[in-house]
Amino acid sequence: MTHKNIAIIGAGVAGLTALEPLVSAGNTVTVFDKSRGSGGRLATKKLNDSSWDMGAQFMRAHSAEFTAQLKEWQALGWVEHWDVTPWAINGTQRTASPDDIDRYVGMPRMTGLSRKLLEHADEFVTQARIAETQFDSDTQQWLLTTEEGASFGPFDEVIINTPPEQALPLVPEDSPVREQIKGVHMLPCWTLLLGFDHPLDCVFDAAFVKSGPISWIARNNSKPGRDARETWVIQANHEWSERMVDAPRDQVQQDLLEAFHTACGDHSKAADVWLHRWLYSLPADAPLLGALRDDKHNLTVCGDWCHKPSVEGAWLSGRYAAQHLAAKAPASDLQQTTE
Template sequence: MNTPIAIIGSGMAGLSAAHALAAAGLNVQLFDKSRGSGGRMSSKRCDVGDLDLGAQYFTARDRHFVEAVRQWQENGWLAEWKPALYQSQGGQLSLSPDTQQRFVGVPRMSALTRQLLGDLPATFACRITEVFRGERHWHLVDADGQSHGPFSKVVVAVPAPQAVALLSAAPKLASAVASATMEPVWAVALSFARALDTPVEGCFVQDSPLDWLARNRSKPGRAVGMDSWVLHASSAWSRQHLDLPREAVIEQLRCAFAELLGCAVPEADFALAHRWLYARPAQGHQWGALADADLGLYVCGDWCLSGRVEGAWLSGQEAARRLLEHAA
């Protein structure tokens, strides 16, 4: 049996790399600090249903990703989302001219990554804090001091600032990753027993603390109960209010939401706030993936490319390709 490859992170990039490596006959072992897969595609299960607090949808442009999306759609793992889409600029609300196809996991965004995880071996609620190389193999240490290994190679598939801390064995690689900065985003979910009187189901926002909002029940496969909304603050506002108490974040973004819609928005019957410290890359890159192939260290993530779900998948594929190419 071949020595397994460790993959740190089970978001779209890590799962993409894991699938490609497993398809080539290699053993992989996934690790994730969360209780389940998905990363920023994860969804929150709560009393009002499932809420997509991270990635709201994704698009497909690259032909390889288009084919993967087609297969996932045939499997019933995702569906096309066709919201009544608006845009808001300078306080003026209008229909958006954006007509590109949008896809969502069914019945929640994280359902797609759960399906991709399948039977791949994974250890959850395990935050890896150190990656070091012994005489022949790699070993991982988690936050509880437990050691994992041996591994032949390591793929790091987490946000760039978290990846840097795991790359002390490869200073040049760590330096390259450190040049990728990421922006935070506050996400707020609001649920109302009585539906809000608005046709809006999704909206791109400018000139506001908000950047995006979506009506949860407009997405395919979602339960139609309470009228739940997910609001994403702009990165600029989130950065300025990074340590604001959650209750204050909820109230300020609820007020911005009411001002944007121009209709009565009462106190929510349910509300929560989630802070994504590393929500999106501050600038685009065309790295694909980064590697020290001689050492056997590979790094991938959406921040290596576009910052989108598609970028994460493509980056994972590229990391796997480079690993397989070097192993040949």
């Protein structure tokens, strides 16, 4: 591939995975994100000197490639093994549910990993929500405009790494990838973060909950590298979150708090409480397509929703995106190398 000026819209795992091979191949890459930092759904919430993994809770590998990548990141100190035995909670039944899954977390928080991946970028433009994209078919180049009206470019290639709802307005009307983007539905997830001034009397550090509004509970400070302060993450299940998506925040918070107290068995009052609504938490189903490619517009689209709903899925999608640019190979060929 000859030198290209490339824009990546969205500093999630997928976009940041595409970054390194593109820079190593001699391209100039600018990354844009609407947030103040990188990581997307590897989000960290900071509040009153405490921090929580507010999005992805841990990474696990199904493929040999991601297994090797996690080991490499571990050797670099970017991720660490989280030695946890999850419990299973169903109604009043609570049982330890050991498994042989290796769970890894970013160090010292999930966004610690994205920060490392981002170091390859020639430029990272933060608080830049790209609102408009213009492709000039004569010059074969792109101009990008933020919602504040700042313009960037020209770029020879654009990679979009945003959830599908946010990708669609950025894709030309005559692009063949629009139909694939339209077909994906993202599920919401209400997430409650709690901070306590003392350790809770709770038998587990993490639990999968099978009844009521909650699906996952974790003692955030049981993960390696985290501050010692007692912090908990409570995630509602997708069905409940979808039903309650527009419910008053007070009610959502109250319901999740009550369910947490019941599951955990300790009714201490939290010193810090933070409620977050993820509108686009995970794709309802993902099409295992790797990444989407539109050669006519020098456009590539990647993200977990193009491939598999997980950090691993996003990572694989980012790798396919970089391969598209390197080889311009059709997605069907690349698909054969999937796992």
